[in-house]
Amino acid sequence: MHDIRAIRENPAAFDAALSRRGDAPLSAELLAMDEARRAKILAAETAQADANKAAKDVGAAKARGDNEEFERLRALVSEKKAQIAQLNDQAKAQATGLTARLAMIPNLPADDVPMGADENDNVEISRWGTPRTFDFTPAEHFDISAVKPNMDFETAAKISGSRFVLMSGAVARLHRALAQFMLDIHTVENGLTEMNTPVLVRDDAMYGTDKLPKFAGDSYQTTEGMWLISTSEIPLTYIAAGDTIDAASLPRRYTAHTLCFRSEAGSAGRDTSGMLRQHQFEKVEMVSVTHPDESDTEQKRMLRCAEDLLERLEIPYRTVLLCTGDMGFGARRTFDIEAWLPGQNAYREISSVSTTGEFQARRMNARFKPADGGKPQFVHTLNGSGLAVGRCLIAVLENGQQADGSVTIPTALHRHMGGKTMINADGTLG
Structure with missing residues (x-):
């Protein structure tokens, strides 16, 4: 299995090593999958922060008797929880897809392995x-x-x-x-x-x-x-x-x-x-x-x-x-x-x-x-x-x-x- 962080840090070296095996470059595909996964994680974290803030505001609205704001904020918290769950599921699915893709890629040859076809x-x-x-x-x-x-x-x-x-x-x-x-x-x-x-x-x-x-x-x-x-x-x-x-x-x-x-x-x-x-x-x-x-x-x-x-x-x-x-x-x-x-x-x-x-x-x-x-x-x-x-x-x-x-x-x-x-x-x- 390959380390996506290593690919992220040096995609050219990863592709060069794959080419020695006769394989096409894959770093762009893998990094796109990784970026999509990370974007979902970031969106989930942002939604979580919004939900946390709204949850605090719910208590404040209730304390001052603002029922309309209380109901709006409570609905927002519920909406954010559903959004977070969906984003986490999507991130998990993308992580599973990335892992499955990485699992199909051969090991990279050591530097002293000679180039050859067969x-x-x-x-x-x-x-x-x-x-x-x-x-x-x-x-x-x-x-x-x-x-x-x-x-x-x-x-x-x-x-x-x-x-x-x-x-x-x-x-x-x-x-x-x-x-x-x-x-x-x-x-x-x-x-x-x-x-x-x-x-x-x-x-x-x-x-x-x-x-x-x-x-x-x-x-x-x-x-x-x-x-x-x-x-x-x-x-x-x-x-x-x-x-x-x-x-x-x-x-x-x-x-x-x-x-x-x-x-x-x-x-x-x-x-x-x-x-x-x-x-x-x-x-x-x-x-x-x-x-x-x-x-x-x-x-x-x-x-x-x-x-x-x-x-x-x-x-x-x-x-x-x-x-x-x-x-x-x-x-x-x-x-x-x-x-x-x-x-x-x-x-x-x-x-x-x-x-x-x-x-x-x-x-x-x-x-x-x-x-x-x-x-x-x-x-x-x-x-x-x-x-x-x-x-x-x-x-x-x-x-x-x-x-x-x-x-x-x-x-x-x-x-x-x-x-x-x-x-x-x-x-x-x-």
């Missing part, structure tokens, strides 16, 4: 690892012999429709091991507090984390009006909603492993094979609530937490800084980590680490008390995948595949797999 304009920051050279043509995950017995799309479609998968045996266990591995590293080494969150949330939580109203079509809603989360960023971030936090307790760092649900609206025809783009998937999420002065440093720390997981799993990856045209609605800066998938001969996103600044905090009124005792300020919120479990599974399977159809399991996962080191070509653990 993913082709993202800037590569670094690479880690060298993609393996195969002496055979590497298969995509769903075509690997070791995987086929344990990854069933047809039965999943019978149960739930397209974009679902039924995993079993060794693949299901490897998927579970990956989530456990991620949580262990985050909680034991990275200092995150593990949370077990609801996956059904209310409108307020969706709105506060910028998923409503703009992206209602991307999520699933129950008949009772609850929303299935698309990421545990939503419940983890909303923990701070309405709170005023002591600065000394910042940053607050959380992690959670949850089911996630996305309708994938607008993605028809994209990544239809395999489990790269599913309606239901699992993710280990990282969320930080920080002091504004620390948010940029915190984003870099979170990025390293995610990169380190891939390095331990021996998955080559590259890190890119998203351009203004490819960045998400609520982000002011986003780094994507893209894992190498030899079956696709391409790097594909496995984590996004974003800072929203105070954008979400304004929407959910999350503040902190400065150490010097000054006026409460909005916190900054950050989120990042640490990692997308299903996509990480794809990367492990494709990078570990062997010529005979088996899959070598990364050393970092052996203890989570009961000491097993591979999935045999027939789908059993070995």
